[in-house]
Amino acid sequence: MANTPYPESYYAASANAVPPRPALQDDVETDVCVIGAGYTGLSSALFLLENGFRVTVLEAAKVGFGASGRNGGQIVNSYSRDIDVIERSVGPKQAQLLGQMAFEGGRIIRERVAKYNIQCDLKNGGVFAAITAKQMGHLESQKRLWERFGHTQLELMDQRRIREVVDCDQYVGGMLDMSGGHIHPLNLALGEAAAVESLGGTIFEQSPAVRIERGANPVVHTPQGKVRAKFIIVAGNAYLGNLVPELAAKSMPCGTQVITTEPLGDAVAKSLLPQDYCVEDCNYLLDYYRLSGDKRLIFGGGVVYGARDPANIEAIIRPKMLKAFPQLKDVKIDYAWTGNFLLTLSRLPQVGRLGDNIYYSQGCSGHGVTYTHLAGKVLAEALRGQAERFDAFADLPHYPFPGGQLLRTPFAALGAWYYGLRDKFGY
Numbered sequence: 427m428a429n430t431p432y433p434e435s436y437y438a439a440s441a442n443a444v445p446p447r448p449a450l451q452d453d454v455e456t457d458v459c460v461i462g463a464g465y466t467g468l469s470s471a472l473f474l475l476e477n478g479f480r481v482t483v484l485e486a487a488k489v490g491f492g493a494s495g496r497n498g499g500q501i502v503n504s505y506s507r508d509i510d511v512i513e514r515s516v517g518p519k520q521a522q523l524l525g526q527m528a529f530e531g532g533r534i535i536r537e538r539v540a541k542y543n544i545q546c547d548l549k550n551g552g553v554f555a556a557i558t559a560k561q562m563g564h565l566e567s568q569k570r571l572w573e574r575f576g577h578t579q580l581e582l583m584d585q586r587r588i589r590e591v592v593d594c595d596q597y598v599g600g601m602l603d604m605s606g607g608h609i610h611p612l613n614l615a616l617g618e619a620a621a622v623e624s625l626g627g628t629i630f631e632q633s634p635a636v637r638i639e640r641g642a643n644p645v646v647h648t649p650q651g652k653v654r655a656k657f658i659i660v661a662g663n664a665y666l667g668n669l670v671p672e673l674a675a676k677s678m679p680c681g682t683q684v685i686t687t688e689p690l691g692d693a694v695a696k697s698l699l700p701q702d703y704c705v706e707d708c709n710y711l712l713d714y715y716r717l718s719g720d721k722r723l724i725f726g727g728g729v730v731y732g733a734r735d736p737a738n739i740e741a742i743i744r745p746k747m748l749k750a751f752p753q754l755k756d757v758k759i760d761y762a763w764t765g766n767f768l769l770t771l772s773r774l775p776q777v778g779r780l781g782d783n784i785y786y787s788q789g790c791s792g793h794g795v796t797y798t799h800l801a802g803k804v805l806a807e808a809l810r811g812q813a814e815r816f817d818a819f820a821d822l823p824h825y826p827f828p829g830g831q832l833l834r835t836p837f838a839a840l841g842a843w844y845y846g847l848r849d850k851f852g853y
Contacts, residue, residue, distance in 0.1 A: 429632055430487035435763040436686040436724065437495055437612035442545060444616050447489070450630040450651035456482040458809065459646045459655035461635045461669070464494035465794065466787050467661035468618040469802020472538070475625040477810060482653050483627065484646060486634035490615030492665040493794060496765030498684060498714045498726045500704045501535060501607040502552060503577065504528040506773040506791035510571055515772075516822065523818040525575040527804075531796025532605055534803060535614070542624070544617030547719035551703035552606025555588065555597040561708040565601040579604040592705050593698050594750045608704040608716045611795065635662075635669055644783055657809055660786035663794075664766035670786070676776060676826050677789045679766045683739045684726035685747065686718065686761040687754065695721040698751060713746050723747070723754070729792075735764050767792050770824060775801065777819035785809065787819075 432438035458474055460467040463485035471481045485491070505512070509528055513521035539548050556562040569580050581602040583591070588600045619629055630648075638658065639645040646653045660670055664679040690698070695717050699705070704716035713727035725747040736742055739762040748755055770776055770789035775797060777787045785808060787801040801819075808816035 430491065432488055432491060432495065433763055434761070435496060436718065436722065436761040437610060439761065442613050442616055444620065447629050447631040450484065450633040450648045452651050454482060455654045456480045457655065458657045458659060459484065459653040460659045460661055461646065462661035462663065463489040463619060463629055464492050464661065464663065465615060465798035466663065466801050467659065468615060468622060469799045470659050470661060470805045471622045471627050472618060473803050473806035474809065475622060475627050477806065481627040483622065483629040484633045484635050484648060484653065485629060485631045486665065488631050489619040489629065490612045493663060493765050493767050494615045495612035496763060497611050497795060499608045499611045499716060499724065500552060500706065500714055501532045501609065501795055502706065502793060503532055503603060503606060503796060505775065505797060506793035508568065508571065509575065520818055520821060523815065527800055527815060528575060529577045529605065531800040534799040535796065538618060538621065542617060542621040544614060546613040546617060547610045548607065549702050550604055550607040551701060552603045553591060553600050553703050553705045555592065555600040555705055555707045557596055557598065557707055557709065559598060562599045564708065569601060591701050591703055596750060606704070610719065638669065640781060640784065656783065658784045659805055660784065663788050664768040673786060673788060676770065676824050678769045680729050680769045681735065681764045681766050682726060683728045683736060683743050683764045684724060685740055685743045685759050687723045688758040688760050690721050690723060690757065692721060698723065713750065739764060767794060772824060774822050775819060776824050777801065777816065
């Protein structure tokens with residue numbers, strides 16, 4: 427049987443030690459079968475186990491193999507489309523409920539880290555950096571919007587103030603969110619998986635779901651076994667493939683690239699980011715960066731539509747890093763990798779139910795670290811019969827990409843090119 431290891435990355439190289447997990451080689455029965463051991467699946471499993479469900483998790487590769495173990499590691503609030511956009515689309519009542527949930531994911535992460543003693547280099551503080559006056563105006567509006575929904579840990583920063591937290595002369599100002607922050611994403615996933623097992627949940631690795639037999643008691647088939655359950659949660663996101671065709675039709679895997687420097691040492695690291703906050707700029711095709719626990723700079727950006735792996739990741743991302751920090755021109759890059767996220771046309775997550783007993787959440791559109799933790803709680807609530815918050819997401823309108831799967835990649839790339847020009851010329 428194929429054994430899929432983690433891709434080479436800084437996170438895989440610095441992951442906490444965990445015991446090997448077996449592949450499913452038998453027939454098992456459970457209350458809930460979760461497909462995917464990333465954040466959505468692990469968060470769902472934890473909330474369900476805490477509420478007395480029996481849970482079995484199937485992972486095609488290893489815990490956190492996908493976006494959960496490869497992302498930029500930034501705790502960023504709200505959704506890929508903010509609450510005002512949602513309000514214009516669905517009206518104030520539904521937007522009010524979604525707005526109240528927009529800041530919950532980060533709290534869930536911190537609760538998990540504290541409750542289960544997860545070692546993942548958790549640091550507080552995230553910066554949105556404005557490159558233009560127009561972007562600064564957007565941040566001022568965003569602060570007012572978020573404060574409408576009770577989120578008050580925000581500080582607007584002028585040009586002088588932002589230079590105190592990031593040694594980069596590109597920015598005219600920014601906004602600091604002290605409820606944001608950053609983590610070692612793979613170690614967070616591994617810690618959550620250990621928590622699942624501590625509560626009696628079972629995780630099978632190297633056990634891809636190859637077929638779902640739908641019905642009153644659905645069955646998930648793997649190459650060497652099967653799981654019969656009362657409910658299924660589909661949490662594969664960009665790595666689900668065509669297991670559920672109706673989900674694949676309204677989403678598109680996209681790749682983002684990340685590089686990690688050699689260790690910089692305390693003095694250089696502190697000169698770049700004195701308070702150890704993470705940073706993302708306000709461009710449509712944004713750059714994001716932070717320090718690791720051992721004082722490396724982790725820098726990401728760029729989007730590859732259709733999730734192809736670029737031939738030379740360092741050639742794409744290093745120039746972006748040097749534009750922000752030219753003082754790092756002689757620094758060696760130790761790791762470079764890509765990972766996929768799932769994009770929807772609306773850039774809002776897709777949540778729903780197929781039949782009576784197959785639930786899903788997907789399509790975080792690059793904003794998944796916090797949302798996926800919220801999604802796990804919302805899915806668990808729905809399985810317990812408390813569906814109001816689930817329905818608020820499920821009722822969001824979603825549409826297929828123009829031209830279907832054949833043309834979705836060129837259309838999306840054309841849109842990104844347009845917005846990239848707007849970023850470049852400051853519109």
